[in-house]
Amino acid sequence: MIDLRSDTVTKPTPGMRRAMAEAEVGDDVYGEDPTVNRLEERAAEITGKEAALFVPSGTMGNQVAIAVHTKPGQEVILEATSHIYNVEMATMARFSGVQPRVIFGERGVFTAEEVRRAIRPKLYYLAQTGLVCLENTHNAAGGRIWPLSIAREILEVAHAHGIPVHLDGARIFNASVATGIPVSELVWGFDSLMFCLSKGLGAPVGSVLCGSREFIAEARRVRKALGGGMRQAGILAAAGLYALEHHIERLAEDHENAKILAQGLAEIPCLSVTPPETNIVLVEILRGPTALELAERLKKRGVLVAPAGAGTEARKLRLVTHLDVPREDILRTIDLFWEELRGV
Numbered sequence: 057m058i059d060l061r062s063d064t065v066t067k068p069t070p071g072m073r074r075a076m077a078e079a080e081v082g083d084d085v086y087g088e089d090p091t092v093n094r095l096e097e098r099a100a101e102i103t104g105k106e107a108a109l110f111v112p113s114g115t116m117g118n119q120v121a122i123a124v125h126t127k128p129g130q131e132v133i134l135e136a137t138s139h140i141y142n143v144e145m146a147t148m149a150r151f152s153g154v155q156p157r158v159i160f161g162e163r164g165v166f167t168a169e170e171v172r173r174a175i176r177p178k179l180y181y182l183a184q185t186g187l188v189c190l191e192n193t194h195n196a197a198g199g200r201i202w203p204l205s206i207a208r209e210i211l212e213v214a215h216a217h218g219i220p221v222h223l224d225g226a227r228i229f230n231a232s233v234a235t236g237i238p239v240s241e242l243v244w245g246f247d248s249l250m251f252c253l254s255k256g257l258g259a260p261v262g263s264v265l266c267g268s269r270e271f272i273a274e275a276r277r278v279r280k281a282l283g284g285g286m287r288q289a290g291i292l293a294a295a296g297l298y299a300l301e302h303h304i305e306r307l308a309e310d311h312e313n314a315k316i317l318a319q320g321l322a323e324i325p326c327l328s329v330t331p332p333e334t335n336i337v338l339v340e341i342l343r344g345p346t347a348l349e350l351a352e353r354l355k356k357r358g359v360l361v362a363p364a365g366a367g368t369e370a371r372k373l374r375l376v377t378h379l380d381v382p383r384e385d386i387l388r389t390i391d392l393f394w395e396e397l398r399g400v
């Protein structure tokens with residue numbers, strides 16, 4: 057099977073498995089797992105933040121950040137198609153008692169002026185803005201890179217109002233490799249960020265939350281309260297450390313493959329393809345089969361793709377390139393699309 061549903065499907069490489077098997081471990085709830093400690097130190101170093109915390113998933117990283125930054129009854133400003141708002145099961149309401157205040161961005165990106173307008177005036181009878189969240193790269197916008205200058209303007213506006221800003225940086229390494237801008241620069245000024253080890257970086261499990269020492273100390277408490285205190289987690293952290301050492305630069309191959317895939321599919325008359333900036337290709341099916349039907353047909357031919365958006369009539373597919381999809385599989389996928397859609 058050629059699995060293009062997500063970069064979350066990557067399996068640990070032999071080298072990564074060896075690193076996991078050989079990891080030195082201890083009880084991380086006591087702070088005694090040397091490999092987890094090393095991963096957290098390395099993550100802090102790469103992102104230029106004071107401290108970091110290994111968490112089981114991106115969702116937990118984001119939600120712990122929201123819980124630490126906000127108070128119940130506040131609002132969180134974020135984009136309408138962001139992962140935190142759209143795909144995290146209203147967890148901010150469930151666990152933090154806050155409500156989203158959504159801005160409809162232009163392909164996932166909103167402006168500092170829109171943020172300024174969405175910030176609530178300091179009136180005692182209004183919900184107060186507790187946090188602003190951005191997402192880089194923006195998943196639903198097809199792996200779009202947040203323009204750094206706009207991010208910096210938003211940081212300035214939010215901070216001028218005393219409001220912290222969290223970055224869902226699940227794929228921040230894709231943004232860094234694609235732009236050549238170091239991660240520490242892309243996340244500069246953010247009060248916290250989460251990045252995923254288990255997406256394009258290829259680790260089996262885990263994300264890292266980064267921020268100030270004080271923020272991470274509190275995040276550690278919230279992670280434990282949510283059931284995210286892990287014990288001999290060094291086995292997983294070893295995979296993360298391996299990924300940070302061996303799998304960052306190679307993301308460029310995924311980006312190149314995404315471009316080739318997008319160019320190939322764009323030649324099929326019934327498809328409209330958004331040119332990818334990183335490793336996510338969004339394809340709209342202009343006529344013929346629905347996304348679900350085409351995905352089913354491709355599955356029978358050995359290619360897995362994900363219908364994007366809800367509903368049986370949805371007409372968008374998402375294809376994500378990653379470490380387990382070599383160039384020949386990309387070319388084969390284009391051929392199979394042609395075979396299914398010729399004459400449509």
Ligand code: TLP
Binds near residue numbers: 063224226
């Ligand atoms: N994204 C997954 C699905 O949930 C859609 C995927 O296949 O892309 N932030 C962003 C931007 C994400 O894309 C994801 C996962 C998360 C957070 C959550 O990470 P996990 O799945 O580890 O909780």
